[in-house]
Amino acid sequence: MSGTDSPRRAAVLGSPIAHSLSPVLHRAAYEELGLDDWSYDRFDVDEQALPGFFGNLGPQWAGLSLTMPLKRAVIPLLDEISETAGAVEAVNTVVCTEDGRRVGDNTDIPGMVAALRERGIEQVESAAILGAGATASSALAALARICTGEVVAYVRSADRAAEMRRWGGRLGVDVRVADWAETDRALRAPLVIATTPAGATDALAAAVPERPAALFDVLYDPWPTELAARWSAYGGAVVGGLDLLVHQAVLQVEQMTGRSPAPLGAMRKAGEQALAAH
Template sequence: MKKWYAVIGDPISHSMSPSMHSKWFADLSIDATYIPLHIKRDRLVNAVQSLKCLGASGWNVTIPHKETIIPLLDRLDSTAAMMGAVNTVVVEEDGSLTGYNTDGIGFVNSLEEAMGTNLKELPILIIGAGGAARGIAFALKTQGYKSISCANRTIESSKRLINDIEGDRALSLSQAESELAQFLIIIQTTPAGMKTSEVDMPMSLENVTSSAIVADIVYNPLLTPFLAEAKDRGARCLNGVGMFVHQGAFSFQKWTNRKPDTKQTIEQVEQTLGGPHVNR
């Protein structure tokens, strides 16, 4: 019987996951399909039950469900449990649900692929404290990055994240703005700048240094207002395409035990969206 997979989120119309996974299924001659499902916050419980009843073999989870889906799963792998966020669900043979998080390692792979591997001593600022931020923070810490701080609109969330990873500092957005020159890797993890977002910028980059690496995990559009300002100020910039492709590839492997071609896919996604990584 043909298998099927999905991505759930709100919003979801912007997602390129269906086209990416469908191409991988075709490239590897796997008889499966992948669809987007727009699931509102208050329908998540019903949606998970429906996905199981309708025979989905697994699904990806995006904003705003990465944390709230956890109580609906039967188990988490150690990485997702440590991060407190899930972006990949596998339906096991007995029908139980296992949650994984591939966001963090997907981002680290993208960062090092684009900027090199000698970055572990650089001071890092993560903007945002949601599911994606947690995944990235834990992955960076696990991979040996030394100095990680977090800034968020709600500083209590920043403090929780920093405490959980034994990081450096929890900052308000205004504090981070004034002290931005101290950070040499700045990672924007909020929805700000997405085509579906009403917010363009999470914070000002007036004080960013030209020697900084500025990353935005948003991949559509390629050049968010955040990256555009960073580019204008001379920083090296990284958009979200690499993370998007690498996290998807790890999800794909969880479902199929097959490894897709990430390099070719990154090039194809960038071409579709209108250009390469920005100002690397």
């Protein structure tokens, strides 16, 4: 999709949305790509307001980024969704095509894989996931691409355990569920993916082994988390939430603008500066 014919619009939708770094990342990409007539905004939109927002999208719209609570709610409003998005029933990217169709995709999953690959993590024999929310299902889908063995999910409730088993079956991942109280064991896995809210893993920092392998902590604010800081101090590889945010945004920019490759370095620098200022 060309950005040279007329001004184009894109935006991130969600509720709450004021904290989103997406405008910083996408605008940095537009500047680097010379797309002076492109704009990227943020709108506080909840599930009830989403259909009305979609109804007002004009031909100037190139695409949308979606965050919580809209990733599943948007699906009935779309003309098509990718296999990746369908696998986890979550859409974080909508591309508005020139013929008026709205196509949904999930760039979180390949974004996770790309962020890990950037740190030299191409394949692992087993992995541990801390948490069982929406991000955990995306983590499972990413592990379906790079993990050759068992994934152990550490959860707090029987309902969450059942959900992770269901996602594992659906994604073709061998998932074993363990109680959250056993998370000390998780930290010895070749790859640990923490998908929990801020503060949830702080108590685990003291249990980090002396020679940890790799940690992917999806948080970016505050950063580093106590777990990530201890992990890094012991020499383990650490992938953070900003890495994920930038890599999934790179894929969004490429899909919405038709320009490839998107400027990963400029986008990361803009994100780092925004977090430092915050």
